[in-house]
Amino acid sequence: MSNSVRIVAASPEDLQALMAIEQRCQSHPWSNAVMVRYLNKKQVVWRLELTESIVGFAVVTQVAGEAELLDIAIHPDYQGHGLGQQLLQHLLDMVAANGNERMFLEVRESNRAAIAVYEKLGFCQVGVRSNYYPAKQGREDALMYCQELIV
Template sequence: MSVREATIDDLVALMLIERRAHEHPWAESIMLRYLNKPQTVWVLEFDNSVRAYAVVTVIAGEAELLMIAVDPDHQGNGHGRALMEFLITHIKTRAAERFFLEVRESNMPAIALYESLEFCQSGCRNNYYPTATGREDALMYCLELID
């Protein structure tokens, strides 16, 4: 298992995972915009295959996880944890003091992962995410990176 910076050559694999993992996926144009920014999109590979990816920005000492997805066929195999552990280590090298993310309130596996990595809930955005039957809240989490 390895993590590397994504390239434009990964676009097809990223969009395949994005569409399979999310009920309301990003448009390809959005993914392209982030792929053109250095040190923003990361992929986790296993057996020469992209299994997960993440989009992270670091600005003015704060990192934000904009998107993360694991191929549904490979969820539960530690790929999300490995990718998050890499990201935490990486953004520390970029002088980030805090790492923020938002997660659907119904995404219990992701919430369990983030809390196991010591992220703390810092707020809630009511009715933030669309669902098939309406909307659901986004739980906001933060990890303090300075000792």
């Protein structure tokens, strides 16, 4: 599968495809307005293409030597094939090459599949944000993760 994978900066023209994935993957998806705000910034939203179709994306900001993964999603039909891991590794390499010293992310404590990928790639839990995410029944904690990057 990885031979036909391409990761490139997304553009505002990708909004519909990205939001279709966001709606399928997130229990509380971002609004179009939030996604457009990030798409209008250069090299913040990255799309993952598989045989020329957008099947995933990630949103990463970089400020003052630190990067933060704000959102990542792989279309459900393509999950379980290592594409999320491949996308995240690409982003880690990119932000390290840009001189960032660390990358942060937050993840729902119930998202065991994502946590396994993050830990496999070297992220370590550094904290908890209690009752951070809206959930079907109340709120859910966010686990805060960080990876120190070798620059």
